[in-house]
Amino acid sequence: MLPKQEVVAMILAGGQGSRLGVLTKKLAKPAVPYGGKYRIIDFPLSNCVNSGIETVGVLTQYQPLELNEYIGSGQPWDLDSMNAGVRVLPPYQRSRKSDWYKGTANAIYQNMPFIERYNPEYVLILSGDHIYKMDYSKMIAYHKEKNADCTIAAFEVPMDEASRFGIMNTREDGSIYQFDEKPKKPKSNKASMGIYVFTWSKLKKYLEADEANSKSGNDFGHDILPAMLEAGERMFAYSFEGYWKDVGTIESLWESNMDLLNPNIPLDLSEDTWKIYSRNPVMPPHYISKDAQVQNSLVAEGANVYGEIDFAVLFSGVYIAPGAVVRDSIIMPGTRIEEGAVVQYAIIAENSVIGKEAVIGQRPEDMHDKDEWGVAVVGSNCTVPPKAVVPPKAMVDAETMAEEAQKK
Amino acid sequence: MNANNVLGIIFSNLHEEKVRELTETRTMGSVPFGGRYRLIDFALSNMVNSGINKVGVITKSNYQSLMDHLGSGKAWDLSRKREGLFILPPFSSGGSGYNNRIESLNSITRFLSHSNEKYVFLTDSDYICNIDLNEILASHVKSGADVTLAYRYGHIPQNCAASISYEVDPDGMIRGALVQPKVDGACNYGLPMMLMDRELLMKLVADCVSRNLYDFQRDLIQRNIPNYRFHGYEFTGFISFISSMNDYFESNMALMQPKVRSELFNPNRPIYTKVRDDMPARYGLGSEVSNCLVADGCVIEGAVQNCVLFRGVHIGKNSKVKNCVIMQDSMIRQNCKLDYVIIDKDVTIKDDRSLMGFQSYPVFINKGSIV
Numbered sequence: 001m002l003p004k005q006e007v008v009a010m011i012l013a014g015g016q017g018s019r020l021g022v023l024t025k026k027l028a029k030p031a032v033p034y035g036g037k038y039r040i041i042d043f044p045l046s047n048c049v050n051s052g053i054e055t056v057g058v059l060t061q062y063q064p065l066e067l068n069e070y071i072g073s074g075q076p077w078d079l080d081s082m083n084a085g086v087r088v089l090p091p092y093q094r095s096r097k098s099d100w101y102k103g104t105a106n107a108i109y110q111n112m113p114f115i116e117r118y119n120p121e122y123v124l125i126l127s128g129d130h131i132y133k134m135d136y137s138k139m140i141a142y143h144k145e146k147n148a149d150c151t152i153a154a155f156e157v158p159m160d161e162a163s164r165f166g167i168m169n170t171r172e173d174g175s176i177y178q179f180d181e182k183p184k185k186p187k188s189n190k191a192s193m194g195i196y197v198f199t200w201s202k203l204k205k206y207l208e209a210d211e212a213n214s215k216s217g218n219d220f221g222h223d224i225l226p227a228m229l230e231a232g233e234r235m236f237a238y239s240f241e242g243y244w245k246d247v248g249t250i251e252s253l254w255e256s257n258m259d260l261l262n263p264n265i266p267l268d269l270s271e272d273t274w275k276i277y278s279r280n281p282v283m284p285p286h287y288i289s290k291d292a293q294v295q296n297s298l299v300a301e302g303a304n305v306y307g308e309i310d311f312a313v314l315f316s317g318v319y320i321a322p323g324a325v326v327r328d329s330i331i332m333p334g335t336r337i338e339e340g341a342v343v344q345y346a347i348i349a350e351n352s353v354i355g356k357e358a359v360i361g362q363r364p365e366d367m368h369d370k371d372e373w374g375v376a377v378v379g380s381n382c383t384v385p386p387k388a389v390v391p392p393k394a395m396v397d398a399e400t401m402a403e404e405a406q407k408k
Numbered sequence: 409m410n411a412n413n414v415l416g417i418i419f420s421n422l423h424e425e426k427v428r429e430l431t432e433t434r435t436m437g438s439v440p441f442g443g444r445y446r447l448i449d450f451a452l453s454n455m456v457n458s459g460i461n462k463v464g465v466i467t468k469s470n471y472q473s474l475m476d477h478l479g480s481g482k483a484w485d486l487s488r489k490r491e492g493l494f495i496l497p498p499f500s501s502g503g504s505g506y507n508n509r510i511e512s513l514n515s516i517t518r519f520l521s522h523s524n525e526k527y528v529f530l531t532d533s534d535y536i537c538n539i540d541l542n543e544i545l546a547s548h549v550k551s552g553a554d555v556t557l558a559y560r561y562g563h564i565p566q567n568c569a570a571s572i573s574y575e576v577d578p579d580g581m582i583r584g585a586l587v588q589p590k591v592d593g594a595c596n597y598g599l600p601m602m603l604m605d606r607e608l609l610m611k612l613v614a615d616c617v618s619r620n621l622y623d624f625q626r627d628l629i630q631r632n633i634p635n636y637r638f639h640g641y642e643f644t645g646f647i648s649f650i651s652s653m654n655d656y657f658e659s660n661m662a663l664m665q666p667k668v669r670s671e672l673f674n675p676n677r678p679i680y681t682k683v684r685d686d687m688p689a690r691y692g693l694g695s696e697v698s699n700c701l702v703a704d705g706c707v708i709e710g711a712v713q714n715c716v717l718f719r720g721v722h723i724g725k726n727s728k729v730k731n732c733v734i735m736q737d738s739m740i741r742q743n744c745k746l747d748y749v750i751i752d753k754d755v756t757i758k759d760d761r762s763l764m765g766f767q768s769y770p771v772f773i774n775k776g777s778i779v
Contacts, residue, residue, distance in 0.1 A: 036688030037704070075482070076683075261690070269687040270705055270720075280683040284673040285443030285703040285717075287664070294697050300688040301444070301704050314688075 003083050005055045005118040007140060008200075009048050010111070012104050013041060013128035014061030019249045022379030022397040023349055028060060030128030031067040032253070033332045033350065035260050035269065036300040036313050038278045039070060040247060043133070044126045045077045045086065046276045051136040054084040055118055058128070059107045061091060061100060076279045089114060103218030109207045115200065123203055125196040125220065131256050132193075132244040133267070133274050139238045140197055146174065149202040149233040150225070153195035153240050165191035166221060168237045176235040179226060190237050193244060196220065202233060243267040250395075254347055254375045257313045257330045261296050281316040281333070291322060307337070315350075324354075329361065338386070345392065346376040354378070355386035362392045411545050415525040415606055416455040416463035417516075419509065419532050420448055420474055426534070426567065426651045429772045430752070434473040437465070437533035439650065440735045440753070442663055443703040443716050446477050447650065448533040449681045456484050457677040458541035460529065462491035464519055466512050468498055477682055484680045494519065509624040513613045520610050528609050532600035536659055537647040538672050538679065539601075544641045548603050551580060553639030555608070557629070558601035560643050562594050567651040572598040572625050574640055582638035585630045599643060608636075646671045657750060657770045660716045660733045663701050686719050694725070710740070724759075731767070735775075749773065 017029025024032065030041035041058070048056050056079060060067055067088075074086035089111050091100050101107035108115075108125065115123060122143065124136055134153070143151040154168055162183070168190045169178040180186065206224050210216050216223045229235055243266050247253040259265045269276045283302025288294055293308040302316040307324035315333040320326060324337045327344045334351040337343055341354045346361035354360060361376035376390050379397025385405075390396055420437030430439045437448030448465070455463055463486060467474060474495075480486075481493030496516050513520075520528070527548075529541060548556040557574065564571050573595040575584040589595065612628055621627035629638075646668055648659040662668045673679060686705025691697065696711040705720035710727035717723075718735045724742040731748045738755040740746065746757070748765030752775040757763070761779050765771035773779060 076685075260687075263692070275685050276687070277685050280685065282678040282680055284663075284669065284679070285701045286689065287669065288697045288700045288702060290699040292698065294691050295695055296693055297691045298688045299691065299702070 002117050005084060005120050007053050007055070007122045007124055007136075008115050008118050008120040009044075009053050009056045009124040009126060009136070010108055010115070011041065011044050011056060011058045011126045011128050012107060013058050013067060014064075014101050014107060015129070016062045017129065017248060020253065021250065021395045022377055023250075023253075023347070024063070025379060025397060026063055026066075027380075028063045028067045028128075029248070030058075031070055032247075033315055034131065034247070034253070035257060036298045036315055037280070038269070038276060040131065041067070041071070041128050042077075042276050042278045043131055044128060045071075045074075045079065046274075047132075047134050047136060048124075048126075049077050049079060049277070050274050051134075053124065053136060054079065054081055055120075056086045057089045057111060057114055058086060059089050059101065059111065061107075064088070064090060070279055072279070077277045084118075087114065103223075104220045105207060105210055105216075105224050106218035108203075109211050109218070112204065112207065120200050123198050123200045125198065127194045129246060129248050130193065130195075130244060131247055131267070132240075133242060133271075133276070134195070134240060134244075135274075136195075136197075139195070139240075142238050143197045143199075143236070146236045147234060148197075148236045149199050150228055150235045151197040151238050152176070152225075152235070153193040154190035154237040155193050155240055155244050156189050157191045159186065159189050162186035162189045162191065168192055170237045174236045174238070176229065176237055179221075179229065181221075190239070192221070193240060194221075194246075195240075196225075197238075202228075250347065250375050250377055254330065254345075258311065258328065260298055260313065261311055283316050286314075289322075292320075307339075328363070332380070345373075346378065346390075348378045349380035349382070349397075351380055352378050352382040352384070354384045355388060357386055358384045358388045358390070360384070360390045364392075367392065411455075411459040411527075411529070411542055412461055413525050414458075414460050414527040414529050414541070414545060414603070415520075415523045416460045417513075417528060417530045418448060418451050418455075418463065418465045419512070419530070420465050420471065421468040422509070422532050423534050423651065427653055427656055429653060429750075429774070430656065431470070433470065433775060435467060435469075435471050435533075436650075437467075438471075438474040438477050439656075440718060441536065441650075441656075442660060443701050443718050444684075445679060445681045446474075447536070448474070448477070449679055450536055450538065451531050451533050452484050452486075453677070453679045454531075454537070454539050454541055455529070456486065456680065458545075460541065461486070461488065462494070462523065462525065464494045464496050464516065466496045466516065468512070471495075471497060479682065483682045508622050510613055510616050510622045510628060513609070514617050517610060517613075520606060523606060525606055527603055528606040530600075530602045530604075530609075534651070535600065535647055535649045536672065537643075537645065538674055538677055539643060539645060539647075540677065541601075541603075544601065544603050547580070547641050548639060551639040552637065553581070554636040555602065555604040555629075555632075556639045556641050557582060558599040558641045558643050559596045560599055560647065561596050564589075564591070564595065564597045565649050565651065565655075567655065568597070568649060572629070574598060576640040576642075580640050580642075582633060582640045585625075585633055587625045587630060596640065596642075599647065601643075603641075653750065653770065653772060654768060657733060657748075661714065661731075663716065664699055664714065684719055689717075692725075695723075710742075710744075718753075731770075733770075752776075755779070 013030040017024040073080045079086035167180040245256045286303035289306040297312045300316040303318045306322040307320040311328045319336040321339040329346045340357040343360045374393030377395040382398045424431035486493035689706040692709035703719040710723040720737040727744040745762040748770045
């Protein structure tokens with residue numbers, strides 16, 4: 001028996017993240033690079049450690065190799081302690097009823113033995129695709145104070161956008177009386193952030209019941225939470241203030257990276273009391289050459305900048321050749337932008353090469369038809385030939401490039 | 409060939425008097441360098457990259473910052489169950505701490521005799537270099553020598569703390585040595601890297617101590633050249649010594665040359681250092697940066713030219729900073745003008761200050777000062 005842990009956190013990191021297209025073709029969404037040196041999963045992991053939660057399970061299923069390797073022993077987050085720490089939990093075969101994770105609730109159900117080992121009072125359910133800094137210990141304190149069975153973190157969105165979210169309607173004391181999934185006429189602006197605290201003894205009962213119900217989709221949002229509400233359990237909304245963004249789409253991922261360049265947005269990743277930890281690359285400081293022009297940008301170690309960058313997020317080991325221009329774009333680790341290439345409003349994934357004088361993406365103000373505009377995306381390990389053009393909103397990767405070349 | 413049969417020994421505190429300003433509160437090995445490193449990172453990483461997995465770091469005094477930097481040795485992959493990193497503070501059996509190499513080696517006799525490695529590699533921490541030690545080992549084994557000393561052909565660097573030159577015959581064997589030679593022109597000058605049998609080292613040290621001889625170069629090397637087979641290994645790559653404040657400044661500035669960077673930061677032999685989890689450097693609106701090496705955690709809103717900026721440095725709006733080395737977490741506020749200044753850690757330069765040095769004599773600002 002392991003020493004008791006009051007809280008066990010479970011991070012749902014198994015989704016495919018299909019809306020990120022080529023970026024998640026060979027990579028689980030939580031492992032997608034973010035902000036110059038991070039990966040998305042650094043946020044929930046760092047939040048856990050900073051909140052004093054030392055037992056974390058990461059549920060993986062889709063393309064787990066890079067994510068597993070990244071988490072490793074958990075040492076970069078101080079999650080390699082003796083009796084606690086981070087564990088990667090893939091689906092596994094058992095003597096009967098083995099299966100892939102059928103849904104978020106089923107993933108937790110299949111890992112009940114992991115949670116039980118720590119005999120926790122509370123279980124914190126997190127998702128692996130949000131960018132935010134949050135003190136979970138405050139949310140757990142709120143959960144205790146309300147003597148709740150389930151507490152859901154709520155983010156107050158502008159009322160006119162509320163119809164895009166899962167909305168929680170609450171009484172004055174914060175207790176929830178209704179879930180409203182993407183309501184046409186929202187009654188409240190409290191959107192669910194997909195962060196839940198459950199009293200473990202209660203959740204266990206509902207997970208077992210849900211598993212027994214063959215009609216259930218085994219999903220927290222669709223099945224477990226409505227069932228708990230219907231049964232009259234004590235459910236509360238916990239209001240979170242600060243920066244929070246779901247980076248499940250290309251646009252939101254791009255926006256959230258750009259938010260780091262905006263001094264008016266409250267997302268300071270270097271705050272001493274709430275650092276975001278990550279696995280650091282072993283690289284020298286970055287170099288800005290004599291003729292480079294650098295403004296409004298975030299540049300990680302190991303980068304070499306000889307060209308012009310403005311509103312760019314450059315990851316480690318990126319090379320920007322003389323005469324290349326990068327504006328309003330995200331360039332992931334190890335990618336080279338060759339001479340004379342112009343990259344605008346684009347995301348270029350890891351270890352790609354943008355050939356000489358290639359043109360990637362376009363500024364919305366330069367377009368005739370604004371509806372055609374979008375962020376251009378180049379997948380990982382992709383070589384874009386010299387003078388090639390990747391239009392706005394397009395997505396290319398090594399395979400589509402090879403197909404194109406064959407057609408010619 | 410892999411050097412896991414070699415025990416590494418690093419002298420972390422020698423020649424500190426050469427850069428008194430920087431070593432007032434730290435050892436030579438923990439002098440910050442190149443935006444994110446400490447000098448000892450180079451010697452340590454060279455060892456680790458060559459397969460050495462047991463390293464003893466000899467310290468003498470002021471080694472708090474060094475201990476803090478090295479920690480368990482995790483950053484160099486030296487936090488291990490088998491072998492790993494050993495910090496060897498002064499241990500005196502009778503005397504009062506040690507003053508030189510022979511005394512310090514004598515005081516770690518137990519560490520040496522309890523190690524199993526066949527060879528021992530000795531080095532200092534006052535130079536910048538990326539070298540494959542396996543080549544030294546291979547040439548040592550091939551030559552059948554008792555001791556291999558690294559050297560370089562050229563002019564002895566100015567201010568060189570303990571200069572020694574070797575007379576090397578065409579077979580690469582060392583026939584003679586001159587300590588503090590007065591030579592004009594080029595010669596084969598010694599580098600602070602030496603490989604030999606571990607047991608032979610113990611024997612030679614014991615022999616010196618028993619005769620009350622405590623000069624490493626004269627008594628251990630020069631005196632023994634007729635008695636043992638000394639072999640020379642010529643190193644032709646990049647190496648830069650930190651023997652004066654001017655050297656320190658120029659060595660930092662040398663990193664702006666792409667050739668030096670690519671040799672020093674060879675991706676196959678990376679230089680490891682303690683991580684700090686800073687966010688990437690942020691450049692603000694109106695920042696003008698040219699020819700700079702910038703570490704994570706910097707926030708740059710002013711104009712910066714020919715500078716090495718360490719982790720967490722802030723350059724305020726309208727400040728013009730040229731030819732400077734600015735260490736961790738120092739703040740340059742607004743409208744400042746700096747030229748040829750070396751700024752130690754945690755310094756604050758308040759609004760509208762102006763500081764000018766000269767290339768051959770950069771101004772130095774002490775750790776934690778407020779200007």
